[in-house]
Amino acid sequence: MKKIIFLLLPFCTLVAQPVIRISQIGFLPGDIKTAVVLSETDLNGVQFQVLEQAMGKPEYQAKLQRSKRAYGQLPFAYVADFSKLKKEGNYVIQIGGTESVQFPITKKAFRYYLGYPSFYLLEQRCGYNPIFDTTCHQLDGIAVGGPDNGKFVDNVGGYHDASDYLRFLITTSYTVGIQLLAYRDYPALWVDTLNSLGQPRSNDIPDILDEAKWGLDWMLKMNPEQGKLYHQSADDRDHSFWDLPFRDNTDYGWGKGKNRPVYFATGVPQGLDKYFNSSTGVANIAGRSAAVFALASSIWRNQLKDAHFADLLLKKAVELYGLGKEKPGTSESVPGKAPYRFHEVTYYDDLEWAAVELYKSTKQKLYLNEAIKYSILAADSSWMGKDTAKHYEYFPYVNPGHYELFPHVNNNVKAVLKNFYRQGLLKAQKKAEQNAFRYGVPFIWVSNNLATGLITQAIWYKKMSGSNEFDGLLFAARDWLLGRNPWGQSFIIGIPERGSHPTDPHSVVTKELGIRLTGALVDGPVYGSIFNNLKGLRLTKDDRFAKFQSSAVVYHDDIGDYSTNEPTIDGTASLLYIFAYFSQ
Numbered sequence: 001m002k003k004i005i006f007l008l009l010p011f012c013t014l015v016a017q018p019v020i021r022i023s024q025i026g027f028l029p030g031d032i033k034t035a036v037v038l039s040e041t042d043l044n045g046v047q048f049q050v051l052e053q054a055m056g057k058p059e060y061q062a063k064l065q066r067s068k069r070a071y072g073q074l075p076f077a078y079v080a081d082f083s084k085l086k087k088e089g090n091y092v093i094q095i096g097g098t099e100s101v102q103f104p105i106t107k108k109a110f111r112y113y114l115g116y117p118s119f120y121l122l123e124q125r126c127g128y129n130p131i132f133d134t135t136c137h138q139l140d141g142i143a144v145g146g147p148d149n150g151k152f153v154d155n156v157g158g159y160h161d162a163s164d165y166l167r168f169l170i171t172t173s174y175t176v177g178i179q180l181l182a183y184r185d186y187p188a189l190w191v192d193t194l195n196s197l198g199q200p201r202s203n204d205i206p207d208i209l210d211e212a213k214w215g216l217d218w219m220l221k222m223n224p225e226q227g228k229l230y231h232q233s234a235d236d237r238d239h240s241f242w243d244l245p246f247r248d249n250t251d252y253g254w255g256k257g258k259n260r261p262v263y264f265a266t267g268v269p270q271g272l273d274k275y276f277n278s279s280t281g282v283a284n285i286a287g288r289s290a291a292v293f294a295l296a297s298s299i300w301r302n303q304l305k306d307a308h309f310a311d312l313l314l315k316k317a318v319e320l321y322g323l324g325k326e327k328p329g330t331s332e333s334v335p336g337k338a339p340y341r342f343h344e345v346t347y348y349d350d351l352e353w354a355a356v357e358l359y360k361s362t363k364q365k366l367y368l369n370e371a372i373k374y375s376i377l378a379a380d381s382s383w384m385g386k387d388t389a390k391h392y393e394y395f396p397y398v399n400p401g402h403y404e405l406f407p408h409v410n411n412n413v414k415a416v417l418k419n420f421y422r423q424g425l426l427k428a429q430k431k432a433e434q435n436a437f438r439y440g441v442p443f444i445w446v447s448n449n450l451a452t453g454l455i456t457q458a459i460w461y462k463k464m465s466g467s468n469e470f471d472g473l474l475f476a477a478r479d480w481l482l483g484r485n486p487w488g489q490s491f492i493i494g495i496p497e498r499g500s501h502p503t504d505p506h507s508v509v510t511k512e513l514g515i516r517l518t519g520a521l522v523d524g525p526v527y528g529s530i531f532n533n534l535k536g537l538r539l540t541k542d543d544r545f546a547k548f549q550s551s552a553v554v555y556h557d558d559i560g561d562y563s564t565n566e567p568t569i570d571g572t573a574s575l576l577y578i579f580a581y582f583s584q
Contacts, residue, residue, distance in 0.1 A: 017098045023479035024499035026104035029086040032475040038074040048080045053090040060085040067436035072550035077436035110582040116519030117575040122198045127157040130198030136245040139259045146264030155262045158218030162568045163507045167233040169285045174396040175573040176215035177292040186580040226319045232263040236336035267327045272336035281329020286320045287350030293317035294357035321354045343390035348378035352401030380420040385427025397453025403460040421461040425470045438476040443553045448524030452574035486548045494518040506566035520567035525555040
């Protein structure tokens with residue numbers, strides 16, 4: 001196992017004053033509240049003050065706490081802990097002549113931004129898109145593999161996975177599922193301002209459920225009948241096209257701008273050119289889709305009173321759960337001209353989640369027993385505690401099955417489930433103790449998505465156990481995404497409105513139309529070794545974060561860096577649950 005070493009590197013332009021890194025969105029009154037201070041000089045014994053912005057008077061002061069390890073090019077790091085300050089207001093931290101960005105302490109810190117991530121999901125819709133008010137990819141697709149190989153299979157809809165125009169059941173299933181959990185757990189928070197097409201007209205359905213249904217409808221197309229499951233639309237031939245989705249003229253062999261492939265979930269290796277995946281089954285996508293369908297069935301039956309749609313979803317859930325048990329193993333995405341793909345290797349967690357959702361919908365004890373069995377097999381399998389992992393290897397980075405199963409089992413099983421979460425969090429916490437930011441996530445591709453998984457698992461453990469054991473880990477990871485990181489950058493576009501957040505994401509939509517991808521979570525920092533070895537990466541302008549880069553870890557707010565600055569639907573959708581938790 002390699003160790004992450006934060007190197008002190010020479011640089012030409014010196015940072016004369018310390019820099020203060022803090023969550024730009026602010027804090028709830030009861031939060032653990034810390035900032036990290038990076039400095040060229042030793043600040044041992046120096047005090048910081050928290051000033052009320054309007055009056056300029058200190059509300060709190062204390063000494064900086066020396067951190068064990070510096071980061072990047074600044075050799076000294078300190079923590080400013082002001083958790084005792086609970087008075088609501090707008091503040092800055094002051095150290096000598098240096099001030100932090102302004103931040104609030106308020107009960108509404110997250111409530112204001114609750115719906116922002118949904119804006120990005122709207123922009124990512126394939127088929128009809130309300131942001132562009134036009135359609136794209138209306139001829140998708142031609143079946144590749146399976147009994148209908150070579151025939152047209154309607155799979156228009158769903159979401160473009162990132163800034164390219166591929167669509168994956170792997171990621172869409174979780175994107176839909178976490179939205180459903182956010183609604184189910186916090187139903188009073190969600191508003192109705194849009195119709196099902198995403199247009200500004202209410203329809204008596206919370207917008208988050210309209211958004212979830214957009215994904216559900218596409219997932220149903222990917223499972224047109226029993227035994228037929230498709231898992232991917234298009235492939236990396238898409239990457240030869242750099243323009244807006246409604247102008248897509250890629251030729252997949254059926255003419256420019258015509259049909260695109262839709263890949264059948266064979267459960268065996270698939271590939272387009274010289275690269276093949278390592279698929280061994282379909283239980284991950286079948287199980288997760290079954291879980292999402294069963295969860296949605298309950299919501300549409302009980303909250304929306306749509307028995308017809310609920311019955312269809314439940315039928316599909318039962319069939320897909322059976323398919324997952326019949327074909328254990330994982331289905332990976334299909335590579336093409338390059339070796340990159342989603343390497344998901346876990347599936348017991350997906351079958352556990354499916355079984356417990358089916359138990360809740362049917363009350364059949366068999367499903368509960370099977371959920372318990374799969375929970376033991378899934379255990380604490382996770383990326384947590386590891387220095388590296390393959391791309392999407394442990395997706396979806398958190399196991400919802402343990403959380404969903406917990407209320408339905410006896411105290412002995414409850415203890416086991418809590419411990420599974422706890423073991424992963426302990427491993428992440430051990431990693432977090434090695435750096436000034438107390439950040440326990442490896443800097444692999446989509447590191448920010450792993451952070452959302454860590455935050456979600458810590459929230460669920462807290463709800464299950466009532467314990468504050470991992471609050472420090474939880475708040476450090478949350479605040480990392482919002483600016484408490486070496487670059488002082490919120491990794492969520494548009495959050496906060498007046499803060500520092502990505503302005504040049506890897507997105508042709510932003511480049512060509514100037515549309516801000518509001519609410520989108522970008523991939524996040526990566527190891528320097530990853531950035532240096534991925535194909536096609538280049539910076540298009542001077543790096544404004546050059547002073548804070550190191551050979552260990554980099555982040556660039558640059559359209560040319562798809563490894564750190566490209567948004568994804570699954571990471572962004574996870575924010576909906578996290579923001580809802582902190583908006584209660």
